[in-house]
Amino acid sequence: MNEKARLLRLIQQLDFSMYELSLYLDTHPSCANALERFEDLKEARRDAANEYVAKYGPLTHRGAGRGKAGEWSWLSMPWPWERSEN
Amino acid sequence: MWNYQKMLQYPVNIKNSDPRMAKLIISQLGGPDGEIGASMRYLSQRYIMPDDRAKGLLTDIGTEELAHMEIISAILYQLTRNLTTEQIKNSGFDTYFVDHTVGIYPSGANGMPFTAAYLQSTGDPITDLTEDMAAEQKARTTYDNILRLADDRDVRDPIRFLREREVVHFQRFGEALGIVQNSLNKNNIYACNPSFDKNCGKSPRS
Numbered sequence: 001m002n003e004k005a006r007l008l009r010l011i012q013q014l015d016f017s018m019y020e021l022s023l024y025l026d027t028h029p030s031c032a033n034a035l036e037r038f039e040d041l042k043e044a045r046r047d048a049a050n051e052y053v054a055k056y057g058p059l060t061h062r063g064a065g066r067g068k069a070g071e072w073s074w075l076s077m078p079w080p081w082e083r084s085e086n
Numbered sequence: 087m088w089n090y091q092k093m094l095q096y097p098v099n100i101k102n103s104d105p106r107m108a109k110l111i112i113s114q115l116g117g118p119d120g121e122i123g124a125s126m127r128y129l130s131q132r133y134i135m136p137d138d139r140a141k142g143l144l145t146d147i148g149t150e151e152l153a154h155m156e157i158i159s160a161i162l163y164q165l166t167r168n169l170t171t172e173q174i175k176n177s178g179f180d181t182y183f184v185d186h187t188v189g190i191y192p193s194g195a196n197g198m199p200f201t202a203a204y205l206q207s208t209g210d211p212i213t214d215l216t217e218d219m220a221a222e223q224k225a226r227t228t229y230d231n232i233l234r235l236a237d238d239r240d241v242r243d244p245i246r247f248l249r250e251r252e253v254v255h256f257q258r259f260g261e262a263l264g265i266v267q268n269s270l271n272k273n274n275i276y277a278c279n280p281s282f283d284k285n286c287g288k289s290p291r292s
């Protein structure tokens with residue numbers, strides 16, 4: 001797995017863990033354990049995503065803009081449903 | 087409002103095309119117990135929920151189902167790459183191909199287009215959350231049936247992920263139902279609808 005794919009996989013895993021926790025917190029909003037884990041994941045996720053976006057392009061509209069080629073960077077990477085680019 | 091992340095919630099990497107499998111898996115896109123129906127159901131029901139926890143849960147699960155809709159669509163897209171005429175003719179995919187080529191169209195395995203008739207939003211939180219629990223089980227059963235018919239490991243992997251999510255969602259909806267019921271008069275939780283009637287809460291109405 002190349003570096004880009006490895007980073008993307010890490011972000012997917014962190015994102016998923018956060019989402020799963022957020023569903024649990026929706027019905028257990030005062031669970032201190034879950035809240036602490038969520039905050040830890042938030043930090044790890046932010047670092048991984050920052051690294052990815054700096055090197056490979058935006059994951060969200062908010063992160064898009066003038067890309068390395070001088071064009072609208074949102075369109076620049078292959079789309080998620082295409083093989084080995086998700 | 088919704089933001090979009092240019093990333094699947096779970097990876098899909100299918101090496102071999104299989105239009106016969108696509109014809110079956112499409113039920114989880116636009117079929118009676120598929121992801122589009124699930125998303126529309128939960129996102130529709132969330133507005134009248136009496137408790138913030140139910141509003142949050144329905145919003146979040148409804149949103150996750152859109153991500154699942156995308157995973158199913160990615161599976162279908164990859165299963166229908168580079169098809170030969172022979173493959174199309176021999177797989178039963180020809181009846182879909184005639185109307186949609188290899189485009190993605192929200193429908194079920196028998197060709198029925200998606201319809202809101204597959205869901206309800208009754209405006210009664212006990213009823214809605216009970217329906218949601220049933221919906222997650224129906225989706226789980228459908229994934230079980232797909233797993234009986236799918237041999238390719240590249241296909242089985244994301245399908246197993248999606249199946250596990252249904253089981254977790256069922257658990258969460260059960261908790262939300264308990265939360266709503268606990269906010270009502272335990273001598274008769276059906277005495278009133280907390281999303282419509284005034285003073286519908288723990289103390290008995292006079």
